[in-house]
Amino acid sequence: MEKFSQHTGSVVPFDRANIDTDQIIPKQFLQKTTRTGFAQHLFHDWRFLDDDGLQPDPSFILNKPEYQGVSILLARENFGCGSSREHAPWAIQEFGFQVVMASSFADIFYGNCINIGMLPVVLEESVIDDLFNQTAQGPLELTVDITKMVVINGDKQYPFTLTEFQKYCLENGVDAVGWTLEISDKIDSFEHNLPAWQ
Structure with missing residues (x-):
């Protein structure tokens, strides 16, 4: 995955709470075994008027011309609830989003975002409210800085938090497996020095 230290992008105000993973990527589109090909089905039931995804709903926010090319998704509380499917953050990232902001996230969804190098930012509800109010006045561009841990x-x-491990993984472009491989020499040495009875 790519390294992430700072990102500046335009915001799409997705003013809904409790958006679950089946709404993000419906179950009928989970047959693929790779991480690609899911963006076309992102928010499928909301983006399209038909089951085949051929008739975009012009009233849906991601179909509006002014929100093409946005890279920061602003939502309400409990984003990513529901099943633990990794396909949900895959679809969001492949669509072009690098940051998702909300007042809270489902724990597994949050971890899945970190694992693919997409940043979930938890902000105070009052800050989220303020950002939504600003988007109502016109386009909003934000910068997210992991080094300083601020939006x-x-x-x-606006400050946000990450664990030291999450910050390390994002800044260095590695997931938990990649981090483990970085210390493989230490693991090998530890195993080599274990007594035989262990």
Whole structure:
């Protein structure tokens, strides 16, 4: 996965709470064994008027011209609830989003985002409300800085948190498996020095 230290992008205000993984990527599109090909089905039941995904719903926010090319998804609480399917963050990332902001996330979804190098940012509900109010006034561009652990909005800064391990993985472009491989020499040495009875 790619390294992530800072990102500046436009925001799409997706003003819904409790968006579950079946809404993000419906179960009928989970047959693929690779991480690609899911973006076309992202929010399928909301984006399209037909089952085949050939008739975009012009009223759905991601189909509106002003939100083409956005890279920051702003949502409400409990984003990514439901099943543990990894396909949900895969679809969001492949669509072009690098950051998802909400006041809370489902734990497994949050971890799955970190594992693929997409940043889930938890902000205070009052901050989320303020950002939604700003998007109602016109386009909003934000900068997310992992080094400083802040979201920058003009002269305002909103802090967020990551564990040291999550920050390390994102900044270095590695998942848990990649991190383990980085210390394989230490693991080999530890195993070599174990007494035979262990």
